[in-house]
Amino acid sequence: MRRDKTLGTIFAALTEVLFPSRCLACLSLLPDGSRHSLCPACDARIRYIKEPLCPVCGLPFEAGTTTSHPCGACLKERPPFDVARALGRYEGPLLEVIHRFKYRKDTAAGEALGRLAASYPFFDFSFTAYDVLVPVPLHLRRLRERGFNQALVLGRVVARHHHLALDFDAVARHRDTTPQVSLDGKDRRENVRDAFVVVRPQCLEGKRVLLVDDVFTTGSTVSECARVVKKAGAAWVGVFTVARVV
Numbered sequence: 001m002r003r004d005k006t007l008g009t010i011f012a013a014l015t016e017v018l019f020p021s022r023c024l025a026c027l028s029l030l031p032d033g034s035r036h037s038l039c040p041a042c043d044a045r046i047r048y049i050k051e052p053l054c055p056v057c058g059l060p061f062e063a064g065t066t067t068s069h070p071c072g073a074c075l076k077e078r079p080p081f082d083v084a085r086a087l088g089r090y091e092g093p094l095l096e097v098i099h100r101f102k103y104r105k106d107t108a109a110g111e112a113l114g115r116l117a118a119s120y121p122f123f124d125f126s127f128t129a130y131d132v133l134v135p136v137p138l139h140l141r142r143l144r145e146r147g148f149n150q151a152l153v154l155g156r157v158v159a160r161h162h163h164l165a166l167d168f169d170a171v172a173r174h175r176d177t178t179p180q181v182s183l184d185g186k187d188r189r190e191n192v193r194d195a196f197v198v199v200r201p202q203c204l205e206g207k208r209v210l211l212v213d214d215v216f217t218t219g220s221t222v223s224e225c226a227r228v229v230k231k232a233g234a235a236w237v238g239v240f241t242v243a244r245v246v
């Protein structure tokens with residue numbers, strides 16, 4: 001036992017020398033034994049989502065000007081999900097890392113993002129309040145192009161960290177859609193209509209389901225996914241994304 005521990009310590013020290021930890025965003029060397037994946041400068045540039053915000057969709061308001069209250073869009077039309085939360089705004093270091101992860105296929109960066117999200121002390125959101133994590137599925141054609149589903153990479157890390165169930169085939173994306181990036185508001189909603197199908201409703205029925213994705217842009221993709229999951233009998237549907245467009 002003691003010998004194992006010594007070997008473990010030696011191995012950890014050796015790993016540290018051979019592969020020193022670098023900042024997830026700027027790749028600068030982190031201090032020895034650093035427990036964070038970001039250097040202080042990059043961490044300070046991330047605008048983490050904090051109060052005041054919309055308690056439904058998680059839209060943050062400018063600090064000091066108001067208290068948390070439902071935003072205009074949620075008052076006008078309640079979204080199909082019960083709650084949506086994100087780690088930070090889709091800008092600066094968070095945007096850079098997500099791009100490296102998705103477009104340059106750096107899955108290690110994606111896993112580090114997952115760890116960052118999983119260990120973040122959210123003030124009004126908890127992963128452990130959910131029965132099952134469901135990564136928002138990609139269409140098979142897109143999956144083949146990219147080689148991985150970014151939502152699954154993130155979901156897997158979060159599920160492992162919190163010992164939660166992960167279900168990546170209860171819901172499928174049966175209709176290929178135009179990349180949402182090229183569309184705005186109403187077109188985005190039209191584009192994703194009926195894109196998802198629940199393949200195994202028995203896995204979602206009566207459950208508290210957390211949909212996981214990388215970015216919440218207008219919310220139309222996660223909303224459409226949440227709609228079918230709710231229709232399949234889920235008791236509560238939350239949405240978690242690493243970043244959110246504000």
Ligand SMILES: [Zn+2]
Nearest residue numbers: 023026039042
């Ligand atoms: Zn940095």
Ligand SMILES: [Zn+2]
Nearest residue numbers: 054057071074
């Ligand atoms: Zn809202």
